[in-house]
Amino acid sequence: MKIAFYDTKEYDKVWFEKLAVEYGYEIIFYESRFVADTAILANGCDAVCLFVNDVIEEKSINMLCDMGVKTILLRCAGYDNIDLKACEGKITVMRVPSYSPTAVAEYAIALFLTLNRKIHKAYTRTREFNFKISGLTGITLRGKTAGVIGTGKIGKIMIEILSGFGMNVLAYDPYPDTSLNVQYVTIDELLKNSDMITLHCPLSPDTRYIINKNSISKMKDGVFLINTSRGGLVDTQALNDGLRSNKFMGVALDVYEEEDEYFFEDRSNDIIKDDELIKLMAYPNVIITSHQAFFTHESLEAIARVSLDNLKAFVDGAPLENEVKYQAK
Ligand code: NAD
Numbered sequence: 001m002k003i004a005f006y007d008t009k010e011y012d013k014v015w016f017e018k019l020a021v022e023y024g025y026e027i028i029f030y031e032s033r034f035v036a037d038t039a040i041l042a043n044g045c046d047a048v049c050l051f052v053n054d055v056i057e058e059k060s061i062n063m064l065c066d067m068g069v070k071t072i073l074l075r076c077a078g079y080d081n082i083d084l085k086a087c088e089g090k091i092t093v094m095r096v097p098s099y100s101p102t103a104v105a106e107y108a109i110a111l112f113l114t115l116n117r118k119i120h121k122a123y124t125r126t127r128e129f130n131f132k133i134s135g136l137t138g139i140t141l142r143g144k145t146a147g148v149i150g151t152g153k154i155g156k157i158m159i160e161i162l163s164g165f166g167m168n169v170l171a172y173d174p175y176p177d178t179s180l181n182v183q184y185v186t187i188d189e190l191l192k193n194s195d196m197i198t199l200h201c202p203l204s205p206d207t208r209y210i211i212n213k214n215s216i217s218k219m220k221d222g223v224f225l226i227n228t229s230r231g232g233l234v235d236t237q238a239l240n241d242g243l244r245s246n247k248f249m250g251v252a253l254d255v256y257e258e259e260d261e262y263f264f265e266d267r268s269n270d271i272i273k274d275d276e277l278i279k280l281m282a283y284p285n286v287i288i289t290s291h292q293a294f295f296t297h298e299s300l301e302a303i304a305r306v307s308l309d310n311l312k313a314f315v316d317g318a319p320l321e322n323e324v325k326y327q328a329k
Pocket of ligand 1 (some may be wrong): 058064077097098101104113149150151152154155172173174175195199200202205206207228229254255291293295296
């Protein structure tokens with residue numbers, strides 16, 4: 001089997017190259033992202049391996065099918081970037097549903113603690129021998145309320161960790177898990193009562209802009225918002241308005257709705273034209289990172305192994321546990 005691997009970074013190669021030998025597959029690594037113009041690079045391959053910011057539209061899906069590519073291996077959990085309807089009956093799509101929910105949850109907590117205790121500011125101060133602590137006050141978490149939106153694999157671990165801090169945890173999920181030791185509430189109750197809100201639901205037509213002008217207005221003043229899920233969950237313009245009106249104690253974003261222009265790339269010498277991103281960067285109480293919540297050694301190994309296992313199952317005609325299919329509403 002020959003795989004065209006798009007949007008390659010040096011850290012992707014470490015495990016994919018090593019495991020490809022074990023599985024007996026050939027991988028051709030391309031730095032280009034997957035778009036209609038680069039789909040041709042997959043000519044002669046049996047599979048393509050794609051990531052979160054590859055744009056997988058009908059036109060390029062048809063090109064893949066015409067070239068005889070049989071399967072799309074998404075090396076990520078989310079699949080909001082692919083036109084599944086266009087794939088139906090033509091090409092098999094598989095993903096890595098869970099490579100390390102713990103890594104993402106731990107990172108969301110790291111962002112929250114950094115924001116709250118202003119460790120990012122303290123770090124730069126002390127590097128310049130400025131040992132003043134004025135302006136670095138945070139809140140004690142024990143007894144405060146955390147709101148977890150989405151109680152799947154990552155949300156569950158967040159609930160455990162936040163409870164461990166002695167926080168009261170409220171949860172919202174349209175499909176509650178009754179085995180969990182958490183208080184499920186309506187989304188409005190969660191917004192109204194939480195001192196920090198953390199997003200762990202997938203991006204879908206139902207969840208797009210779940211954080212918007214209206215939902216922000218229902219939150220407590222001085223709330224923390226953490227998004228490690230998908231950028232499209234948050235209406236950035238409404239978020240910027242909220243920040244300007246001093247609604248938030250802090251906002252941490254590991255994902256951003258227009259991230260595909262910037263994330264994972266060095267744009268430090270470029271003129272950034274995204275005004276909403278520039279505004280976000282200007283707030284002292286905002287931390288933005290570049291979709292790195294998953295980024296641990298263990299996750300990288302799991303991503304490579306599950307992606308290649310997915311292909312093996314496809315080749316062997318075995319059940320495709322990680323197949324994603326179009327679901328009509
Ligand atoms: P999961 O499928 O296990 O859980 C998602 C949960 O969201 C489910 O319980 C589902 O019922 C719930 N949900 C669905 N619609 C909802 C709604 N309208 N409101 C509230 N909850 C809703 O997924 P997971 O593994 O926990 O991952 C969650 C998300 O995290 C993924 O969809 C992905 O976008 C994101 N993610 C980000 C990174 C990163 O590096 N930043 C890495 C992995 C995953």
